[in-house]
Amino acid sequence: MKTSSLALAALLLATFPVIAGEKTATLAVENMTCAACPYIVKQSLAGVPGVIRAEVSLESKTAAVTFDDTETDLTLITAATAAAGFPSHPTEGLANE
Template sequence: MRRLLLTAALALSPLAALAGAPQTVTLDVKNMTCSVCPITVRKALEKVRGVASVKVDPDTKTATVTFDPDKANAAALMKATAEAGYPASVK
């Protein structure tokens, strides 16, 4: 019972939410021309430190990335995709 309350308190703590609240950006990604490209882009983004989740949409040619702003930023994400051959810009 005690443990359950503690877990609930941590989950609801507004301080926990503030510390490293995840940030999400959507990137316009160039050069995605075949069905493998989105996978390459996703893998490149997932390698960036602090990235929590990546969703690449091949139809809109965008990547939606959620990351810890203390560890990563949009510039680091764009650098990672550019190095993989896919220049990107913040949508």
């Protein structure tokens, strides 16, 4: 009986979609004026628990951030860049990875 209960539980869990997971957001980043700025922004983003990857562009003054939404959110992510002297805000909606 226990084996069939475990099998049923596994089947039910496999049929439900995962609610949380990786999200990607593009941020417009203010105050980036020199070649060192993207490094500072990237390091501030990397310090946020749950951030998986960050790519920062001086040319477009943006940061593409992939994060685990069970560990962090855009409020914490943008607060980290602001604390480093680079206020930011999302430029587009989130995309599921």
